[in-house]
Amino acid sequence: xxxxxxxxxxxxxxxxxxxxxxxxxxxxxxxxxxxxxxxxxxxxxxxxxxxxxxxxxxxxxxxxxxxxxxxxxxxxxxxxxxxxxxxxxxxxxxxxxxxxxxxxxxxxxxxxxxxxxxxxxxxxxxxxxxxxxxxxxxxxxxxxxxxxxxxxxxxxxxxxxxxxxxxxxxxxxxxxxxxxxxxxxxxxxxxxxxxxxxxxxxxxxxxxxxxx
Amino acid sequence: xxxxxxxxxxxxxxxxxxxxxxxxxxxxxxxxxxxxxxxxxxxxxxxxxxxxxxxxxxxxxxxxxxxxxxxxxxxxxxxxxx
Numbered sequence: 206x207x208x209x210x211x212x213x214x215x216x217x218x219x220x221x222x223x224x225x226x227x228x229x230x231x232x233x234x235x236x237x238x239x240x241x242x243x244x245x246x247x248x249x250x251x252x253x254x255x256x257x258x259x260x261x262x263x264x265x266x267x268x269x270x271x272x273x274x275x276x277x278x279x280x281x282x283x284x285x286x287x288x289x290x291x292x293x294x295x296x297x298x299x300x301x302x303x304x305x306x307x308x309x310x311x312x313x314x315x316x317x318x319x320x321x322x323x324x325x326x327x328x329x330x331x332x333x334x335x336x337x338x339x340x341x342x343x344x345x346x347x348x349x350x351x352x353x354x355x356x357x358x359x360x361x362x363x364x365x366x367x368x369x370x371x372x373x374x375x376x377x378x379x380x381x382x383x384x385x386x387x388x389x390x391x392x393x394x395x396x397x398x399x400x401x402x403x404x405x406x407x408x409x410x411x412x413x414x415x416x417x
Numbered sequence: 418x419x420x421x422x423x424x425x426x427x428x429x430x431x432x433x434x435x436x437x438x439x440x441x442x443x444x445x446x447x448x449x450x451x452x453x454x455x456x457x458x459x460x461x462x463x464x465x466x467x468x469x470x471x472x473x474x475x476x477x478x479x480x481x482x483x484x485x486x487x488x489x490x491x492x493x494x495x496x497x498x499x
Contacts, residue, residue: 268427268428269423272423276463281471327495328495328496328497329496331424340426345423349495353459353495356474364496366498
């Protein structure tokens with residue numbers, strides 16, 4: 206009796222599977238498509254399928270860099286372009302500054318000694334998640350930190366989670382970056398001195414030619 | 418004046434643009450401005466201090482935006498990160 210019922214159940218299950226197989230497959234395809242659109246919302250539709258657009262993030266970063274360039278000082282723009290981070294002077298009493306990395310904590314340090322003070326973890330999450338990710342492009346993240354620091358350093362720091370140096374940013378990497386920053390500053394100073402000397406030298410040469 | 422908003426995965430987008438001297442356009446700017454603040458955005462006005470130094474000012478209402486500002490940039494409110 207049990208064997209007969211089990212056999213009937215198996216046959217019924219096989220029949221149901223045959224009848225519903227196409228519907229189940231179509232449903233699975235729809236689910237996979239929906240998941241792909243959630244993961245890669247900027248993807249282009251090709252032949253009915255969604256595909257990842259590898260240039261989207263790059264285009265977003267280029268737009269963000271153009272916006273940053275239009276907002277910050279020429280020196281700060283060159284620093285981000287060349288080094289990938291910004292140095293922003295602290296406002297409360299001076300003597301300290303921040304290294305501003307994209308999507309990393311603000312790092313307070315003493316420029317004169319290189320001593321690391323604190324990591325301030327701040328983020329600018331876009332809760333509307335209009336494009337699937339809450340993360341701003343790198344340059345937008347740095348610009349948002351720059352604007353917030355410039356406009357209201359205390360409020361930004363009050364919102365941050367404070368940690369000792371080394372929690373997220375590798376101190377060895379930071380030391381290397383500070384070395385790169387010093388070399389970058391020196392190169393800019395040399396360039397600026399050369400530019401101011403060049404017109405004076407040209408003027409002296411012109412004067413000696415006229416005298417001759 | 419242009420109202421711009423930073424967008425994840427996109428860079429900035431233009432929300433609204435108008436002339437403050439034209440009442441209808443000013444109204445549209447104010448509505449767009451309020452909409453962004455209501456959505457939890459911060460609004461910053463890039464400025465230039467005497468001597469050429471670039472600064473930024475956070476504004477909490479449209480009345481705080483300098484009349485001669487060219488742009489207001491909206492970005493998500495800061496939150497403590499991990």
